[in-house]
Amino acid sequence: MDSLTDNTAKHTRRSFLDLLLGLGATGWLASVLYPVIRYLTPLPSAGPSGPVKLSGEQLKTLDKERFVIVPVQGKRILVFSDPAQNLRALDARCTHEGCTVQYVPGEAVIWCACHNGRYDLDGRVLSGPPPRPLPQYVARQDAEGGVVVTPQTA
Amino acid sequence: MSTASPRSGGIFGWLDERYGISPLIEYMRHKEVPLGAHPMVWYYLGGMTLFFFVCQIITGVLLLMYYQPGETTSYESIHYIATKVPFGWLIRAIHCWSAHLMIMSLIVHMFSTMLLKAYRPPRELTWLTGFGLFGIALGFGFSGYLLPWNELSYFATSVGTDSVKSVPVIGHWMLLVMRGGEDVTINTLYRFFAGHVVILPLVCFGLISTHLLVIQRQGMAPPIHAGTSTHGMPFFPNFAMRDLLLWLICLTVLATLAWLMPYGPKLPGMEWELGAKANPLAPAYPGIKPEWYFLWIYQLLKEFPPNLMGMEGPQVCLLLVNVLMGSWALIPWLDRKAQRGKHSPTFTDVGFAVIYFLTFLTLKASDLGVAVTPTNDAATAIVASYCAWVTLGIAGVTTLTRFFLYRHRYFLLSAAVLTHIALHGLVGWSYLTVGAVTVVVTAIVLTVSGLTRSGAEGVES
Numbered sequence: 001m002d003s004l005t006d007n008t009a010k011h012t013r014r015s016f017l018d019l020l021l022g023l024g025a026t027g028w029l030a031s032v033l034y035p036v037i038r039y040l041t042p043l044p045s046a047g048p049s050g051p052v053k054l055s056g057e058q059l060k061t062l063d064k065e066r067f068v069i070v071p072v073q074g075k076r077i078l079v080f081s082d083p084a085q086n087l088r089a090l091d092a093r094c095t096h097e098g099c100t101v102q103y104v105p106g107e108a109v110i111w112c113a114c115h116n117g118r119y120d121l122d123g124r125v126l127s128g129p130p131p132r133p134l135p136q137y138v139a140r141q142d143a144e145g146g147v148v149v150t151p152q153t154a
Numbered sequence: 155m156s157t158a159s160p161r162s163g164g165i166f167g168w169l170d171e172r173y174g175i176s177p178l179i180e181y182m183r184h185k186e187v188p189l190g191a192h193p194m195v196w197y198y199l200g201g202m203t204l205f206f207f208v209c210q211i212i213t214g215v216l217l218l219m220y221y222q223p224g225e226t227t228s229y230e231s232i233h234y235i236a237t238k239v240p241f242g243w244l245i246r247a248i249h250c251w252s253a254h255l256m257i258m259s260l261i262v263h264m265f266s267t268m269l270l271k272a273y274r275p276p277r278e279l280t281w282l283t284g285f286g287l288f289g290i291a292l293g294f295g296f297s298g299y300l301l302p303w304n305e306l307s308y309f310a311t312s313v314g315t316d317s318v319k320s321v322p323v324i325g326h327w328m329l330l331v332m333r334g335g336e337d338v339t340i341n342t343l344y345r346f347f348a349g350h351v352v353i354l355p356l357v358c359f360g361l362i363s364t365h366l367l368v369i370q371r372q373g374m375a376p377p378i379h380a381g382t383s384t385h386g387m388p389f390f391p392n393f394a395m396r397d398l399l400l401w402l403i404c405l406t407v408l409a410t411l412a413w414l415m416p417y418g419p420k421l422p423g424m425e426w427e428l429g430a431k432a433n434p435l436a437p438a439y440p441g442i443k444p445e446w447y448f449l450w451i452y453q454l455l456k457e458f459p460p461n462l463m464g465m466e467g468p469q470v471c472l473l474l475v476n477v478l479m480g481s482w483a484l485i486p487w488l489d490r491k492a493q494r495g496k497h498s499p500t501f502t503d504v505g506f507a508v509i510y511f512l513t514f515l516t517l518k519a520s521d522l523g524v525a526v527t528p529t530n531d532a533a534t535a536i537v538a539s540y541c542a543w544v545t546l547g548i549a550g551v552t553t554l555t556r557f558f559l560y561r562h563r564y565f566l567l568s569a570a571v572l573t574h575i576a577l578h579g580l581v582g583w584s585y586l587t588v589g590a591v592t593v594v595v596t597a598i599v600l601t602v603s604g605l606t607r608s609g610a611e612g613v614e615s
Contacts, residue, residue, distance in 0.1 A: 041327065042335045069435045074336055076435060092437070093337075096468060097455065098316035099309055102437030113438040114313055115456045116534075129458055131466035 045074035054079065054147040062147065067103035072137070073151045076100055079139045082121050083108055089139035089149050090123045095132040110134065186386030187393045188376035192270055197374055197393075198400055199263035204362070205401045206256035209408065210294075213249035214351070221301070223347045225340040228303035229431040236428060247412035250426045253295060254418075255408065257447050260291055269505045272375035273485055274492040280372070283365040285483045290358045295445055297350040300343055308432035310444045311346070312338045313452075320469040337434065378497055422520035423449050443519065450512050451475055453519035457585040482508075499564035506556070507567040510549050514575045517541035535582060542579020546572060570596040 052072045054062065058079075062068040067080035069092045078092035080103040090110060092100050099114035109126060110119040118126040123134030138150040170176050187197055220239055222231045235242035264284060267273060273281035300311045315332050319325040334341030387393055418425035423446030444452050454475065458467035465473075481488065491498035518541045549572050556562040574592040578585045 040331045042330055042333075042341065045335055045337075069437065071435065076337070097313040099312055099438040099442075100434075100436065113440045114309060114442055115452075125460060129456060129460055129467050131460040131468065 051148045051150045053142070054149070059147060066105045069100060070149060072149050075151075077137055077149055078103060078110070078134075079147065079149055080110075080121075087139040087141060087147060088121060089137035090119075091135040091137065093134075094130055095125075095134060096128070096130040101134070182390055183388075185370075185373065185389040187374055187389055188386050192377050194387075196263075196266040196270060198397065199259050199266060200369075201397045202400060202404060203256055203259045203263055205404055206252045206259060206408075207358075207362075209248060209252040209405075210256060211355075213245050213252065216245045217249060218351065223301070223343055225303075228301060228340075228343060229428070232302040233428060243416050244412055246426075247416035248408060250418060251408055251411050251415075253298065254424060254446075255404075257291055257295060260288060261447070264288060265505060265509065267375075268485065269502055270375070271378055271489065271492040271498060271501070274375070274378070274489070274495065275486070277368070277372060277375055278486040280365060280368050281486050282483065283361050283368070286361050287358065287365060290354055290361060292447065293354050294350065294358075295447065297346040297354065299445060300338075300346045301350065302426075302428060303340075303343060303432045304428055305430045305432055305436065305439070306442065308338060308434065309438045309442050311342060312438075314444065314448070315342070317455075317468065317472050320466075320472045339434065378492070378495060422446065441521070446516065446520075449519035450515035453515040456519075459586065462586075499562060500567070502562065503564050503567045506549075506552060507571040509552075510545055510568060510571045510575065513548060514541055514545040514579070517544055518579075538579040538582075542575050545575050545579075566599065567596065 052070065054068070054070060058068045058070055062079060062081065067078060069076050069078055071077075076092040077089050078101060079087065079089045082088055083105075090101075094101050094112040094114065094117055096112065096115055096117050099112050101110050101112045101117075101119070103109075104111045108121060110121065110123065111117070112128070112130070115129050117128035117130040119130065119134055120126050123136055125131075125133055140148055140150075142148050166175075187194070217235065220231055220235050220242070222228065232246070236246055237243070239245075267281065267284065296311075296314055300307045315329060315338065318332055319329045321328055330336065332342070332345065333339070334345050417427045420427075423443050443449065451472075455468055455471050458471040460467050462470045485501070486493070489498050489501045492501065518538055522537055522540055549568065553565060553568065556565075570592050574589055577583045577588045577592075
């Protein structure tokens with residue numbers, strides 16, 4: 001009977017030590033992995049947080065191509081002039097697989113060449129595989145004749 | 155350990171006395187390559203893949219002597235290698251050609267292993283490490299593609315990395331870690347560079363060592379029902395000399411291709427003209443495609459609708475790709491008949507069905523030279539029809555060969571895939587709808603008529 005009690009006690013002690021060892025090993029692993037994971041996770045991209053004014057070169061491209069892609073707060077924004085000569089702005093990142101879309105003036109559509117996705121000028125999906133519309137942004141002409149893109153979704 | 159025989163002397167004796175290598179030499183002396191029911195050509199493909207990998211290491215190290223990763227140096231240094239450095243164009247051409255030839259021989263090696271059921275016990279680990287190496291090879295191709303920092307590589311990487319976000323819960327974090335930010339930037343290139351030249355080679359060496367070790371330990375798989383045959387060819391020197399000769403031929407072919415077509419054969423997904431430098435603010439241009447071995451996934455992504463089963467189309471598509479790849483990795487455990495050393499005609503047909511499935515999607519993705527623009531949707535239907543005819547032609551030839559030459563009698567799964575291709579390409583039905591119908595009908599036929607059982611009784615491997 002005594003030996004049985006001894007065995008149980010040993011077993012309990014061994015289980016407890018095993019548990020302690022397991023917890024220690026997990027803690028050790030976590031303390032090694034955590035800094036590595038944090039190190040690999042990139043910091044949020046810095047960029048101007050307010051409205052962005054198009055440069056002279058970007059305005060020239062907009063005039064010539066009818067569209068230009070500009071960086072706003074680390075995002076690619078498509079600024080284009082629609083058939084009624086109104087300025088519009090959409091997120092240039094295709095919602096399918098992240099390619100950069102373009103404005104096709106002849107068809108009056110926004111087109112992604114990667115997987116043939118098509119959106120209307122409000123960013124709604126017309127055809128192809130994109131699952132979501134393109135987020136809209138605000139582009140307006142300022143008093144000095146420049147173009148300003150506001151990062152907030154319209 | 156002093157196990158050296160008295161006759162051993164010189165360096166061998168010195169080594170043997172210390173490390174006891176005699177038994178190893180003795181083991182290698184008796185190693186044989188099984189000869190039997192199928193042509194020996196299938197036994198050379200692994201060595202051939204290894205040869206191209208060695209070429210990759212050598213040319214890769216040489217390219218590293220000049221390549222400088224960076225926003226203003228990546229593209230410029232590759233341009234410098236290709237235009238100014240003596241024979242730089244040749245080193246780069248061999249690196250690119252060898253990469254494609256390595257993936258080609260790896261794919262043929264994998265399919266031959268699959269069709270000959272060499273994965274059956276006790277060689278499951280050989281199959282699994284081989285599958286891992288296939289994944290590593292795709293990783294090498296994908297990460298190396300970005301390093302020249304040109305327009306094509308930029309968009310291919312954008313699309314390829316974007317798919318990671320489909321992973322539930324940690325998808326966005328994985329995307330950030332892969333790209334080094336929200337978008338593909340030069341930070342992505344730094345990470346891919348580290349992966350391409352350090353991380354992947356380390357993992358690859360480990361896997362290759364295990365793959366070769368288990369092959370050396372177990373020998374090559376004999377054909378089914380020939381396991382007890384003693385008929386074989388000595389590995390040393392007979393097979394090794396043949397291997398060496400084949401490698402010399404491979405080197406000659408590689409050098410000739412690199413010399414004649416330094417920028418690739420200009421086939422879809424198989425060209426490496428430097429082109430324009432990457433510009434994150436330029437729109438994707440028409441005809442942009444990934445490397446040829448990713449074309450089938452690229453095409454499948456196109457075939458899926460925006461939303462399906464309450465999920466986004468690309469998510470469902472990539473889930474399907476993962477399920478297919480996972481099933482492929484688990485074949486040694488799924489193929490119960492081969493596990494018992496019996497012929498498994500169902501899995502032979504699975505192999506051919508997969509070949510037809512991949513062929514059609516790859517051909518369709520290549521567009522057969524027809525440029526897709528926003529206005530020529532009609533062209534895609536014509537492309538689908540041509541690709542269906544080509545695939546059906548290839549399938550016709552292989553099926554007749556299987557029927558008459560190899561006396562195969564089980565064709566249910568390949569017939570299902572071909573029906574799918576014909577209804578989509580020739581009749582014009584939606585790829586996905588007809589695909590789903592084919593899967594359901596095939597499942598019903600398999601269950602109700604018990605064709606699996608009766609088919610498995612056929613005499614084939």
